[in-house]
Every structure is written in structure tokens, then in C-alpha cells.
Amino acid sequence: MESSHVTALQSKHEGLERRLKEEMNRPFPDMEKIQRIKKQKLLLKEEMSLH
Numbered sequence: 001m002e003s004s005h006v007t008a009l010q011s012k013h014e015g016l017e018r019r020l021k022e023e024m025n026r027p028f029p030d031m032e033k034i035q036r037i038k039k040q041k042l043l044l045k046e047e048m049s050l051h
Helices: 003-022 031-050
Strands: none
Touching: 003 031
């Protein structure tokens, strides 16, 4: 069960990474959106490190 949870967290992290790259490649990136995505990524990384 725990490994499936970590796998789900990794999948979410990868999705956030894709969203971050997409936003950063836009002509006028939304810096607030970028900061929110980065914060979500950090929280997921912290949760993964606990498992």
C-alpha cells in the first residue's frame, strides 16, 4: 500500500513539473501560478521523503 501511495505522489509531482514547464514557456508566465506550483511540488517532495 505504501509504495502505491509513493507512486501516486511521484505521479502528481511529475504532473506539476509538466505544468510548471508549460507555464514558464508561455510568452507571459503567471508568476503567482508558478509559485503555487513550486510550493505544491515542495510539499509533495516532503511527503515522499517521509515514506
